[in-house]
Amino acid sequence: MASEYSLTDILERMYQNQLALEAALMELTLQVEAQGLTSVGGNIRGALETIGENASHIKHGLARLGKMP
Numbered sequence: 791m792a793s794e795y796s797l798t799d800i801l802e803r804m805y806q807n808q809l810a811l812e813a814a815l816m817e818l819t820l821q822v823e824a825q826g827l828t829s830v831g832g833n834i835r836g837a838l839e840t841i842g843e844n845a846s847h848i849k850h851g852l853a854r855l856g857k858m859p
Contacts, residue, residue, distance in 0.1 A: 798855050805848045812841045 815838055823831035 798852065801848070801852055801855065805845065805852060808841065808845055808848065812838060812845065815841075 815834060819831050819834045819838070822834065
């Protein structure tokens, strides 16, 4: 049971949650932009860009953790 809650597993699940939230925000962004609220859509896209950049760093960090003995 302890192995189910390893640091690597917890971080991996957090990463998966981040990707899911990113996808959900993008769907909302498309709806907002379709309603003509382009400035709001632009603000959300800026936040999504940060999420995407951070996701890349998290993914590489998880890969490094997975290689540790």
